[in-house]
Amino acid sequence: MTHMEILAPSRTTPNGYKVDVSRGQRIGRVSSEWFNRPADERYLSLTDLHNSVKRRSERSKTRIVESEAIRVEASRDNPERLTLMLPNAHTTVAPTHWSFGQLASLVGAPATYLRQLPAALAGINLQYGLSTHRAE
Known part of the structure; x- marks a missing residue:
């Protein structure tokens, strides 16, 4: 029979790891x-990133709505x-960067161009595209 001894790992430095800049x-x-990222997308650690993604996923909801609504x-x-403003919703929804791009591509408008326009003008173009969109 083989005898195996398992030793607990010991850290030689109690203050964490040292970075060798050379x-x-x-x-x-x-x-x-x-x-260059927006302030709400800058994370100093993986724990901060994980917590942010977890909070966002807990708040997220999925609905299927007709684009013209x-x-x-x-x-x-x-x-x-x-x-x-989605149908039967009590509050407005702010689109993310990704969802704005998806909405723009749905109506056939270049998202990069719409992002450069004032919100009122971009909104008019998106609203027109959504009201006349028939591909669903």
């Missing part, structure tokens, strides 16, 4: 991409922000 390389693109609204208080 090894590796500096990649400026990584930090520039981090700084969606109402696009632009507020005078915030001229750069569009909101969507």
Whole structure:
């Protein structure tokens, strides 16, 4: 019979790991991409990222609605922000970057161009596209 002894791992440094800056390389693109993100998409750790994604998934809901029933609204208080009013909903929904792109492609409009327009003008174009869209 073989005797096996399992030892608990011991850490030689009680303060965590030390980074050796003389090894590796500096990649400026990584930090520039981090700084170019909106403030709500900058995470200092994987734990922060995980918690943010978990909270977002807990708040998310899925509904199937007809595109012509969606109402696009632009507020005078915030001229750069569009909101969507869904049928039988009590509050408006702010589209994410991805969902705005999906909505724009649904109506055949270039999302990059619509993002450059004032919200009121982009809203008019999206609303027209949604009301005349017949591909569903």
